Amino acid sequence: xxxxxxxxxxxxxxxxxxxxxxxxxxxxxxxxxxxxxxxxxxxxxxxxxxxxxxxxxxxxxxxxxxxxxxxxxxxxxxxxxxxxxxxxxxxxxxxxxxxxxxxxxxxxxxxxxxxxxxxxxxxxxxxxxxxxxxxxxxxxxxxxxxxxxxxxxxxxxxxxxxxxxxxxxxxxxxxxxxxxxxxxxxxxxxxxxxxxxxxxxxxxxxxxxxxxxxxxxxxxxxxxxxxxxxxxxxxxxxxxxxxxxxxxxxxxxxxxxxxxxxxxxxxxxxxxxxxxxxxxxxxxxxxxxxxxxxxxxxxxxxxxxxxxxxxxxxxxxxxxxxxxxxxxxxxxxxxxxxxxxxxxxxxxxxxxxxxxxxxxxxxxxxxxxxxxxxxxxxxxxxxxxxxxxxxxxxxxxxxxxxxxxxxxxxxxxxxxxxxxxxxxxxxxxxxxxxxxxxxxxxxxxxxxxxxxxxxx
Numbered sequence: 001x002x003x004x005x006x007x008x009x010x011x012x013x014x015x016x017x018x019x020x021x022x023x024x025x026x027x028x029x030x031x032x033x034x035x036x037x038x039x040x041x042x043x044x045x046x047x048x049x050x051x052x053x054x055x056x057x058x059x060x061x062x063x064x065x066x067x068x069x070x071x072x073x074x075x076x077x078x079x080x081x082x083x084x085x086x087x088x089x090x091x092x093x094x095x096x097x098x099x100x101x102x103x104x105x106x107x108x109x110x111x112x113x114x115x116x117x118x119x120x121x122x123x124x125x126x127x128x129x130x131x132x133x134x135x136x137x138x139x140x141x142x143x144x145x146x147x148x149x150x151x152x153x154x155x156x157x158x159x160x161x162x163x164x165x166x167x168x169x170x171x172x173x174x175x176x177x178x179x180x181x182x183x184x185x186x187x188x189x190x191x192x193x194x195x196x197x198x199x200x201x202x203x204x205x206x207x208x209x210x211x212x213x214x215x216x217x218x219x220x221x222x223x224x225x226x227x228x229x230x231x232x233x234x235x236x237x238x239x240x241x242x243x244x245x246x247x248x249x250x251x252x253x254x255x256x257x258x259x260x261x262x263x264x265x266x267x268x269x270x271x272x273x274x275x276x277x278x279x280x281x282x283x284x285x286x287x288x289x290x291x292x293x294x295x296x297x298x299x300x301x302x303x304x305x306x307x308x309x310x311x312x313x314x315x316x317x318x319x320x321x322x323x324x325x326x327x328x329x330x331x332x333x334x335x336x337x338x339x340x341x342x343x344x345x346x347x348x349x350x351x352x353x354x355x356x357x358x359x360x361x362x363x364x365x366x367x368x369x370x371x372x373x374x375x376x377x378x379x380x381x382x383x384x385x386x387x388x389x390x391x392x393x394x395x396x397x398x399x400x401x402x403x404x405x406x407x408x409x410x411x412x413x414x415x416x417x418x419x420x421x422x423x424x425x426x427x428x429x430x431x432x433x434x435x436x437x438x439x440x441x442x443x444x445x446x447x448x449x450x451x452x453x454x455x456x
Contacts, residue, residue: 066202066203066204067200067201067202067203067338067341068200068201068202068271068272068273069198069199069200069271069341069345069350070199070200070201070267070268070271070272070273070279070350071197071198071199071264071267071268071271071350071352071353072196072197072198072199072345072346072349072350072352073163073196073197073352074163074168074194074195074196074197074302074306075160075163075195075196075197075283076157076158076160076163076193076194076195076285077157077158077163077168077171077172077191077193077194077195077299078155078156078157078158078191078192078193078194079155079156079158079172079175079189079190079191079192079299080152080154080155080156080189080190080192081152081153081154081156081176081179081185081189081190082149082152082153082185082186082187082190083153083179083183083184083185083186084147084153084183084184085143085144085145085153085182085183086182086183086184089182089183090145092113093113093122093132093143093145094132096110096111096112096113096122097111097122097123097124097126097131097132099111099122100122100123100124101124105417105418105420105421106417106420108124108421108424109417109420109421109423109424109431110424110431110432110435111123111124111424112424112430112431112432113134114430114432115178115181115182116174116177116178116181117360118136118138118139118178118360118427119136119360119361119427119428119430120134120135120136120139120141120427121134121135121136121424121425121427122134123135126142127142129144129146129151130142130143130144130154130155131143131144131145132145135362136360136361136362136427137159137161137162137359137360137361137362137363137427138158138159138162138171138174138360139156139157139158139159139162139175139178140156140157140159141154141155141156141178142154142155142156143182152190153179153182153183153185154179154182155192156175158171158172158175160261161261161263161355161358162358162360164263164264164267164354164355164358165354165355165358166354166358167354168299168303169299169303172189172299175189176188176189188298188299188300189298189299190297190298191288191291191296191297191298191299191301191302192287192288192291193285193286193287193288193291194286194291194296194302195283195284195285195286196283196284196286196306196309196310196313197281197282197283197284198281198282198283198342198345199251199264199268199279199280199281200279200280200282200341200342200345201273201277201278201279201280202280202338202341204338206233206248206280207231207233209223209236209320211223212323212330213320213321213322213323213336214236214238214318214319214320214321215318215319215321215330215331215333216238216239216246216317216318216319217239217316217317217318218238218239218242218244218245218246218317218318219239220238220239220240220241220242221236221237221238221239221240222236222237222240223235223236224236224237224249226253226257229253233250234249234250234253234254235247235248235249235250235280236248236249237249238318239318243286243287243288243289243290244284244285244286244287244290244313244317245284245285246282246283246284246285246313246317246318247281247282247283247285248280248281248282248283249280249281249283250278250279250280250281251264251279251280251281252278252279254281260365263355266353266355266356267353267355270351270353271350271351271353282314282342284310284313284318286309286313294309296309306346307346310343310345310346311343311346314339314342314343315343319335319339319343320335320336320338320339320342321333321334321335321336321339322334322335322336322337360427361426361427361428362425362426362427363426363428364426377392377393377396380392380395380396380399381396397411
């Protein structure tokens with residue numbers, strides 16, 4: 001019996017509690033004996049072939065042709081740390097924020113801080129209740145300077161690319177070092193949002209899914225189209241606005257038009273993606289209130305019951321069904337065969353390759369540099385009526401020198417300021433490494449480390 005107290009994407013612990021309901025899904029995985037006691041096509045012994053979807057535990061010979069899981073896990077992870085920001089760090093971050101707010105580009109370039117292996121940009125503006133913001137390609141860190149026990153010392157988004165490179169445990173371990181450097185931390189990181197996902201290919205035409213095919217505890221759903229595409233259907237969003245909602249969408253389209261996460265391609269290819277296949281993502285966004293009601297507070301809680309949580313989300317909270325013309329009770333409608341594959345994916349998990357190349361810097365894409373970045377040069381050549389590239393570059397530099405000759409440092413000074421400014425933005429150049437105060441601080445920290453190591 002499905003618990004109908006969970007509505008609008010929000011969980012309730014009435015009628016036995018969500019944690020109890022979730023614990024029931026921990027036992028979903030059949031025993032070794034049960035998994036072995038099946039016919040070659042995946043049916044249980046004695047089970048009728050008619051109307052039975054293929055098993056995900058013992059796949060039929062052609063299963064990979066109609067459903068192929070490529071990647072699964074945790075795509076987005078937001079965590080909080082409770083504690084108190086150290087006074088010296090409060091003072092330092094305040095000064096760096098003031099530099100970021102300076103009208104002088106040279107001063108703005110110094111709004112950086114190194115913690116461990118990370119060179120963070122310090123933003124000129126904070127966010128509500130969090131006056132300091134640090135970021136690189138691994139973490140987006142919001143820091144609170146107050147002493148309230150109710151408000152966390154820091155709230156952090158861990159980037160999906162970093163999670164794909166090192167995994168959630170290593171990412172949180174790295175983050176914990178940073179947090180303990182910044183102040184006195186009370187306890188482990190608490191999770192405030194986790195996005196569980198599955199990327200897959202299939203032969204099913206998902207554009208034929210209709211609203212009544214979904215059986216869900218959510219009230220709101222939307223079907224999305226992009227009319228610029230030959231196949232305009234791009235996906236569904238179910239339960240938007242709630243603490244728990246789901247998305248089913250065409251990931252390659254999303255990458256090309258929005259996120260630019262092309263690093264996913266190599267991970268998919270490692271599990272058999274051909275490059276021209278549509279890749280669909282099934283994703284559940286579980287936020288703080290829902291996590292709390294599911295008794296998920298820490299990363300270890302989440303990792304322990306990740307498979308059970310997925311099963312709960314795909315069996316109790318949301319299902320894609322095959323509607324029955326003879327049964328008007330939708331809860332009894334059978335799953336669509338594709339949904340069985342999605343729901344059971346943790347029974348036969350695919351290999352999870354890691355990104356082989358990852359950089360903590362936020363680098364601009366080549367398209368931005370070598371296409372958009374040449375816009376000024378091509379506009380200049382068109383203005384001057386120059387078609388020869390070499391002549392155009394030479395004349396461009398000549399006139400640029402002339403244009404900047406009365407500014408501080410001339411053209412070279414202008415270029416140097418811009419490079420330092422963008423080095424801060426991209427986390428690629430430490431503009432503070434030659435400052436006397438920073439050198440003294442680094443030497444002091446190195447001395448403290450040696451003394452601790454030698455047991456003084």
